[in-house]
Amino acid sequence: MNDTVKYFLPESEMPKNWYNIVADLPQPPPPVLHPGTGQPIGPDDLAPLFPMDLILQEVSAEREIEIPEPVREIYRQWRPSPLYRARRLEQVLDTPAKIYYKYEGVSPTGSHKPNTAVPQAFYNKEAGVKRIATETGAGQWGSSLAFAGSIFGIAIDVFMVRVSFNQKPYRKAMMESFGASCIASPSDTTQSGKAILAENPNSNGSLGIAISEAVEVAAQNDDIKYALGSVLNHVLMHQTIIGQEAIKQMEMAGDYPDVVVGCTGGGSNFAGIVFPFIGEMLRGGSKIRVVAVEPAACPTLTRGKYAYDFGDTAHLTPLVKMHTLGSTFVPPGFHAGGLRYHGMAPMISHLQELDLLEATAYHQNTCFESGVTFGRSEGILPAPEANHAVKGAIEEALRCKREGKSETILFNLCGHGHFDMQAYTDYFSGNLEDRNYDEQELAMALAGLPSVAA
Amino acid sequence: MNDTVKYFLPESEMPKNWYNIVADLPQPPPPVLHPGTGQPIGPDDLAPLFPMDLILQEVSAEREIEIPEPVREIYRQWRPSPLYRARRLEQVLDTPAKIYYKYEGVSPTGSHKPNTAVPQAFYNKEAGVKRIATETGAGQWGSSLAFAGSIFGIAIDVFMVRVSFNQKPYRKAMMESFGASCIASPSDTTQSGKAILAENPNSNGSLGIAISEAVEVAAQNDDIKYALGSVLNHVLMHQTIIGQEAIKQMEMAGDYPDVVVGCTGGGSNFAGIVFPFIGEMLRGGSKIRVVAVEPAACPTLTRGKYAYDFGDTAHLTPLVKMHTLGSTFVPPGFHAGGLRYHGMAPMISHLQELDLLEATAYHQNTCFESGVTFGRSEGILPAPEANHAVKGAIEEALRCKREGKSETILFNLCGHGHFDMQAYTDYFSGNLEDRNYDEQELAMALAGLPSVAA
Numbered sequence: 001m002n003d004t005v006k007y008f009l010p011e012s013e014m015p016k017n018w019y020n021i022v023a024d025l026p027q028p029p030p031p032v033l034h035p036g037t038g039q040p041i042g043p044d045d046l047a048p049l050f051p052m053d054l055i056l057q058e059v060s061a062e063r064e065i066e067i068p069e070p071v072r073e074i075y076r077q078w079r080p081s082p083l084y085r086a087r088r089l090e091q092v093l094d095t096p097a098k099i100y101y102k103y104e105g106v107s108p109t110g111s112h113k114p115n116t117a118v119p120q121a122f123y124n125k126e127a128g129v130k131r132i133a134t135e136t137g138a139g140q141w142g143s144s145l146a147f148a149g150s151i152f153g154i155a156i157d158v159f160m161v162r163v164s165f166n167q168k169p170y171r172k173a174m175m176e177s178f179g180a181s182c183i184a185s186p187s188d189t190t191q192s193g194k195a196i197l198a199e200n201p202n203s204n205g206s207l208g209i210a211i212s213e214a215v216e217v218a219a220q221n222d223d224i225k226y227a228l229g230s231v232l233n234h235v236l237m238h239q240t241i242i243g244q245e246a247i248k249q250m251e252m253a254g255d256y257p258d259v260v261v262g263c264t265g266g267g268s269n270f271a272g273i274v275f276p277f278i279g280e281m282l283r284g285g286s287k288i289r290v291v292a293v294e295p296a297a298c299p300t301l302t303r304g305k306y307a308y309d310f311g312d313t314a315h316l317t318p319l320v321k322m323h324t325l326g327s328t329f330v331p332p333g334f335h336a337g338g339l340r341y342h343g344m345a346p347m348i349s350h351l352q353e354l355d356l357l358e359a360t361a362y363h364q365n366t367c368f369e370s371g372v373t374f375g376r377s378e379g380i381l382p383a384p385e386a387n388h389a390v391k392g393a394i395e396e397a398l399r400c401k402r403e404g405k406s407e408t409i410l411f412n413l414c415g416h417g418h419f420d421m422q423a424y425t426d427y428f429s430g431n432l433e434d435r436n437y438d439e440q441e442l443a444m445a446l447a448g449l450p451s452v453a454a
Numbered sequence: 455m456n457d458t459v460k461y462f463l464p465e466s467e468m469p470k471n472w473y474n475i476v477a478d479l480p481q482p483p484p485p486v487l488h489p490g491t492g493q494p495i496g497p498d499d500l501a502p503l504f505p506m507d508l509i510l511q512e513v514s515a516e517r518e519i520e521i522p523e524p525v526r527e528i529y530r531q532w533r534p535s536p537l538y539r540a541r542r543l544e545q546v547l548d549t550p551a552k553i554y555y556k557y558e559g560v561s562p563t564g565s566h567k568p569n570t571a572v573p574q575a576f577y578n579k580e581a582g583v584k585r586i587a588t589e590t591g592a593g594q595w596g597s598s599l600a601f602a603g604s605i606f607g608i609a610i611d612v613f614m615v616r617v618s619f620n621q622k623p624y625r626k627a628m629m630e631s632f633g634a635s636c637i638a639s640p641s642d643t644t645q646s647g648k649a650i651l652a653e654n655p656n657s658n659g660s661l662g663i664a665i666s667e668a669v670e671v672a673a674q675n676d677d678i679k680y681a682l683g684s685v686l687n688h689v690l691m692h693q694t695i696i697g698q699e700a701i702k703q704m705e706m707a708g709d710y711p712d713v714v715v716g717c718t719g720g721g722s723n724f725a726g727i728v729f730p731f732i733g734e735m736l737r738g739g740s741k742i743r744v745v746a747v748e749p750a751a752c753p754t755l756t757r758g759k760y761a762y763d764f765g766d767t768a769h770l771t772p773l774v775k776m777h778t779l780g781s782t783f784v785p786p787g788f789h790a791g792g793l794r795y796h797g798m799a800p801m802i803s804h805l806q807e808l809d810l811l812e813a814t815a816y817h818q819n820t821c822f823e824s825g826v827t828f829g830r831s832e833g834i835l836p837a838p839e840a841n842h843a844v845k846g847a848i849e850e851a852l853r854c855k856r857e858g859k860s861e862t863i864l865f866n867l868c869g870h871g872h873f874d875m876q877a878y879t880d881y882f883s884g885n886l887e888d889r890n891y892d893e894q895e896l897a898m899a900l901a902g903l904p905s906v907a908a
Contacts, residue, residue, distance in 0.1 A: 150829075169879070379528075
């Protein structure tokens, strides 16, 4: 029991730059296209939605982008986040593997999302923006932008996917506590929302629909900008502080991962932990396996098509090449609301095409089972999204046991489950539904992909 | 914006001992009495309820008691906890005061309670105990003992005060996730509970009633022990790790408090932060003010009588001398369930009699107002209990502003409000009830105090 379980980096070791993986890739990802012309878009096309600083980060090819001091100041409230060795979990699993996890639940809103919410609010503030519209799934992103908005004095309007809005009322309360407004999506406050409701008044909503609503509000109001909590290059890049810290902490532990595991919805927490490790590998470092774990009910990487598609349901965004289930695909209302996105971050999709990662999918009940095993041994109850990463890590540890290998496994515990306890109650009472997506709906959504030559 | 806001003690600086304030007091607190004989009780009288190691801590006069390594091992998961300078709050209040807060919400269950849950479970484990019964108010203690039980392999049965059981379903889910059982109190599983229900089938419950139920279960079953989350000397002592760390962190900050503020229910988080500072003062250190903030609806220190009373409603416990509203007093069902106790820790009551602390009481709506001000500036939404400490600290800061003094204020932010968000929703919608206690009920409860010569 005397061995260290926590690796805490001193504040002075907190990374000073975000890491841009594009700089190390053998080839850049395909361009973003204008849906009307089919031609690559430029920074000016995005100007109605984002401040120019973020747009330039989106298209940057620089390896490192400096984190502004006012952002570092706020990061320091909870960063560097701890890296733990899961010794008690290892004992319970009786595995020869060593399991480490990076814990992002220490942030004010309990997930990795403030890592990008804070800089996004900062750059908007610098650009004089007074109001931002956004979407949220389970509410981790919405509450994080609400937190960042309250610090920088920016009003935040959040469209929250309806099924999560109903499942997780405490997230709404948190957003309101930070002074933000929170509207169930689809709503009757936008054309996009009204169109969905006209077709299905009982729509569960989806991230694709909520994005449409928020983008519409920003596009139609000169004084409102838009912010996205995942998918885009600059968002993923802001999260790379996670993996950069983890590299230093694994060094403190005198170890290095053989496998890095993360859960994937839009892809931001996954990118955050794996991009810096993949970067080291691309620059000649140790060869590692990178495992993306996604929900079987929204299996973008394992069942999606790598194609140009819209980022939203109402087709207000540019076209991006990604693994997609089709922008009209609405996944069942499972509890990991942060993973209910029809597409995958283009950068992660590109990495999969380059064979730099593996993907696997699990149903939510088996993920909750893993989450409870983890919670009872490590004391932290993960968010439903993070349970997918826990499941992935446990599967790797059990494989090591079968194979008699003492590999080193690192996973990203991207958030705690304090706002998701109804899901645990449902799980224990056997009421956690494990509905699959409808194969016919998926086929239809894929058939409806835009035809773009690229 | 460049100034440090977080003081993080290295793990090597984590205190190795708990601090026992009795060693520094000019006189010890009055003895605990047997209700039948009126004579002081001895360790053996407590043996049916607690393992002997804890009983010996309860009556110890040693200044320092070593923290066992297996306990330190688990503490290290989240300790030393951070100390923050609340610079953004200072700006919002426009005060010349410097405000610091020690943040205990970083523990696995989000409050200070694991500081004592872990050693209590450890000593029970050492004594071969397989099952523990306990009570909980808002659920912070119950979930913390559930966490500790899951680590040491001890079954935990929690009697949760009914009003909180209904207000905070996520706390129950958390206890169950850690493998504990959680029963609403008063319940029909004990004689104590049945008696209360016979009188009032709609009883809100109270900590005094829940304690009766848990003590009854332990007293009637040889193989079940009892554990208490506050009030007792050994429990308060386990919390002194908070204040000991804070002393070192204030030194890192090159500062020392003029005022230390905490909220008081049973008294454990308050004792945790203030005892080590009071100890320094008693040993000739700087003179400080110590402020206890309690709910106006359960005002033990400001309205209670200093007298011998039972710790529980059904009169199963020994008699302790404390500030009490009477063991039959049932406070209104406000949201800070951890503060709904009819008595105050005997050691804290004793300190008040020695003029070592001041007490003040506030209504919950004004405390939530302070909590929201704090949350919007500092990014952390406090538990309803902790909002009382926030309110107390803000009042001190505003006094400094009026008086033009730049005093240093330190308060204990004993837990986050993630499991209490319904209270914030109620606050924002104007539905947070601020019922006072019934003066007549209080008079009756006080009239019913046991007559003991001591």
